[in-house]
Amino acid sequence: xxxxxxxxxxxxQTTGTELVSRLEGARSRIEQRxxxxxxxxxxxxxxxxxxxxxxxxxxxxLDDETAQATIGRLVATVDQLTALPAIxxxxxxxxxxxxxxxxxxxxxxxxxxxxxxxxxTFATTAKITGAAIPDFSxxxxxxxxxxxxxxxxxxALGAKIGTLSGVxxxxxxxxxxxxxxxxxxVPDIATNLSRNAxxxxxxxxxxxxxxxxxxxxxxxxxxxxxxxxxxxxIGDITRQRIEHCQSAxxxxxxxxxxxxxxxxxxxxxxxxxxxxxxxxxxxITSDFGRECKTVIxxxxxxxxxxxxxxxxxxxxxxxxxxxxDRAMRTLEADIDAARAVVRDIEQAAGKANALGSSTVETVxxxxxxxxxxxxxxxxIHYMALNTNLRCSKLGEEGRAINVVTAELRTFxxxxxxxxxxxxxxxxxxxxDAGKLxxxxxxxxxSLDIHLEEVLDxxxxxxxxxxxxxxxxxxxxxxxxAKAGRTIAGLDFNAELGDVLxxxxxxxxxxxxxxxxxxxxxxxxxxxxxxxxARVYTMASEREIHARYFGGTLEAAPVQPAAMxxxxxxxxxxx
Numbered sequence: 001x002x003x004x005x006x007x008x009x010x011x012x013q014t015t016g017t018e019l020v021s022r023l024e025g026a027r028s029r030i031e032q033r034x035x036x037x038x039x040x041x042x043x044x045x046x047x048x049x050x051x052x053x054x055x056x057x058x059x060x061x062l063d064d065e066t067a068q069a070t071i072g073r074l075v076a077t078v079d080q081l082t083a084l085p086a087i088x089x090x091x092x093x094x095x096x097x098x099x100x101x102x103x104x105x106x107x108x109x110x111x112x113x114x115x116x117x118x119x120x121t122f123a124t125t126a127k128i129t130g131a132a133i134p135d136f137s138x139x140x141x142x143x144x145x146x147x148x149x150x151x152x153x154x155x156a157l158g159a160k161i162g163t164l165s166g167v168x169x170x171x172x173x174x175x176x177x178x179x180x181x182x183x184x185x186v187p188d189i190a191t192n193l194s195r196n197a198x199x200x201x202x203x204x205x206x207x208x209x210x211x212x213x214x215x216x217x218x219x220x221x222x223x224x225x226x227x228x229x230x231x232x233x234i235g236d237i238t239r240q241r242i243e244h245c246q247s248a249x250x251x252x253x254x255x256x257x258x259x260x261x262x263x264x265x266x267x268x269x270x271x272x273x274x275x276x277x278x279x280x281x282x283x284i285t286s287d288f289g290r291e292c293k294t295v296i297x298x299x300x301x302x303x304x305x306x307x308x309x310x311x312x313x314x315x316x317x318x319x320x321x322x323x324x325d326r327a328m329r330t331l332e333a334d335i336d337a338a339r340a341v342v343r344d345i346e347q348a349a350g351k352a353n354a355l356g357s358s359t360v361e362t363v364x365x366x367x368x369x370x371x372x373x374x375x376x377x378x379x380i381h382y383m384a385l386n387t388n389l390r391c392s393k394l395g396e397e398g399r400a401i402n403v404v405t406a407e408l409r410t411f412x413x414x415x416x417x418x419x420x421x422x423x424x425x426x427x428x429x430x431x432d433a434g435k436l437x438x439x440x441x442x443x444x445x446s447l448d449i450h451l452e453e454v455l456d457x458x459x460x461x462x463x464x465x466x467x468x469x470x471x472x473x474x475x476x477x478x479x480x481a482k483a484g485r486t487i488a489g490l491d492f493n494a495e496l497g498d499v500l501x502x503x504x505x506x507x508x509x510x511x512x513x514x515x516x517x518x519x520x521x522x523x524x525x526x527x528x529x530x531x532x533a534r535v536y537t538m539a540s541e542r543e544i545h546a547r548y549f550g551g552t553l554e555a556a557p558v559q560p561a562a563m564x565x566x567x568x569x570x571x572x573x574x
Contacts, residue, residue: 016274019506020249026499027242033496034235041229044302048222051475055215058468059208071197074335074454078197080447081338082190084345085182091352094435098359099168101429102161105366105422109158112373112418116151118411119380123147126387126404136390136401143383143408150376150415157369157422164362167355185341192334200327210315217309221302228298234291237538238500241284244535245277251531261524269524271516276532276548278507283540285500292497310476328462335455342448356436363430370422377415384408525549 127140252273256266387405518525529549536542 016249016270016510019277019503019510020246022503022506023242023246026496026503027239027246029499030235030239030242030496034232034239037235038229038232041225041232045222045225045229047475047478048218048225050478051218051472052215052222054468054472054475055211055218058465058472059211059215071201071458073450074197074331074458075194077447077450077454078190078193080450081186081193081342084342084447085186088182088345088348091349091436094432095168095352095355098355098429098432098436101425101432102165102168105161105425105429106158106165108418108422108425109154109161112154112415112422113151113158115411115415115418116147116154119147119408119415120144120151122404122407122411126401126408129404130391130401133401136387139383139387143380143387146376146379146383150373150380153369153372153376157366157373160362160366160369164359167358182341182345189334189338189341193331193338196327196331196334200331203327210312214309214312217305217312221305221309224298224302224305228295231291231295231298234288234295238284238288240537241280241541242503244532244537244541245280245284247535248273248277248280248532251528255524255528255531261521265521265524268516268518269521269528271511272518272521272525272548273528273532274507274510275515276545278504278511279544279547280541281500281504281507283544285497285504287540288500289497314476328458328465331458332455332462335451335458339448339451339455342451346446346448352436356433359433359436360430363426363433366426367423370419370426374416374419377412377419380412380415381409384412 123140123143127137127144130136130140252270255261256270261269384405388402388409391399391402391405526549529545533542533545533549536545
């Protein structure tokens with residue numbers, strides 16, 4: 001081997017060492033840059049996953065069957081609410097009827113008391129008139145005692161009716177004003193409830209549709225990000241191909257170190273490897289640029305997709321989300337207003353029920369009192385009749401007493417007639433009082449309790465929607481920040497393409513334009529070429545290799561096993 005050839009070989013080996021160093025720098029930068037890019041895209045994918053999950057939660061809360069059933073129940077409750085003024089009017093009419101009947105009882109009691117006064121007067125007169133008749137004074141005194149007993153019973157009856165009158169007056173107090181207030185307020189409240197329930201249903205439906213659109217848009221970006229992560233295998237592939245170039249130099253050095261070749265043969269074999277590495281690097285640079293162009297194009301399309309996503313999300317969150325939330329809270333206020341009116345009506349119903357029950361009990365006591373008075377009247381009637389019979393035997397002496405006792409019989413009959421009128425009035429009062437309870441409540445139990453249950457469901461649905469919207473707003477802010485700020489900087493080709501091009505140019509500086517003569521290198525090429533070929537993983541590498549080392553590759557490379565999306569993501573991140 002001549003000195004000149006030896007010098008060239010040394011110079012080219014030194015330059016090859018520098019290329020190996022540059023290749024290591026390129027490999028390291030590609031590995032780190034794609035790792036960083038994968039972390040960024042995974043962060044974007046994570047926030048998109050959270051956004052989709054939040055949208056799904058929101059859609060479930062918007063389409064919640066319980067919430068829909070609650071609104072349906074509220075609409076049905078409005079009919080009951082609308083019926084309340086008529087129920088209250090019926091109650092007031094029956095209360096008025098009870099009051100009228102009660103006042104008629106007072107008149108009848110006064111008539112009875114007046115009749116008893118007359119009876120006492122006549123009994124006293126009869127006692128005076130018959131003072132001279134033996135045993136008549138004691139008999140007259142007995143009649144007076146029965147009249148006095150009857151007077152006490154009638155007074156007690158009057159006192160009970162007076163107490164009942166006070167209760168009825170208290171129950172009737174302000175009834176007309178309350179009814180008028182109900183007539184004014186209930187229709188407006190019922191109308192508001194119906195309208196706002198319908199508005200809420202419509203807005204929830206529209207918001208649900210928007211959430212579906214935002215979800216579709218988010219899933220589109222989600223798919224693009226996942227696809228880009230998969231496409232980022234170009235980074236790993238490029239790293240591997242650089243390592244294969246480094247391996248070619250390492251295998252060359254090992255082969256030359258064995259000393260089986262003279263200087264000229266070693267130089268020609270080295271030149272052959274330089275040609276191989278140069279062509280491999282040119283292909284790597286070209287493939288990297290082409291694949292990166294696709295990846296970068298997809299990444300740049302994120303911007304438009306994310307802008308559209310955020311615009312749609314903004315419309316949903318700022319417009320329909322707020323509208324649905326306002327409608328929910330407005331409906332809560334309407335239900336509170338309805339409950340205030342319903343509570344007043346149900347309190348009045350409760351008082352009417354209590355009044356009805358107490359009146360029925362009082363009437364039963366009064367009926368007992370009236371029957372006692374009727375017995376007193378019967379006693380007085382027969383006592384007066386016995387007096388008439390005794391006096392008829394006394395002749396002229398008993399005639400004056402007969403006149404008085406005849407009056408006693410007449411007025412005792414009036415007492416009986418008055419008692420009959422009281423009985424009729426009490427029966428009427430008992431019937432009217434019983435009907436007070438019938439008009440006491442809306443159908444289906446307490447309307448206030450129904451409204452409270454509806455309000456509780458609506459509040460919980462509103463709270464869930466607020467929580468879901470808040471989570472969605474957080475995700476929206478994260479998507480906007482992470483996608484807008486970080487994805488824009490993922491231009492791998494601009495940062496790494498020049499590095500690869502520089503390596504390819506450096507490899508070009510190592511070679512002559514002409515291919516080296518390979519005569520006599522067959523055995524070395526077979527050994528070295530076989531070792532280099534075994535590390536290849538891509539068909540394009542083997543094709544380039546075959547141009548220089550021919551058919552030195554005896555075995556076809558093992559095809560890599562198919563990988564799942566998760567494997568591809570992991571592989572993209574090295």
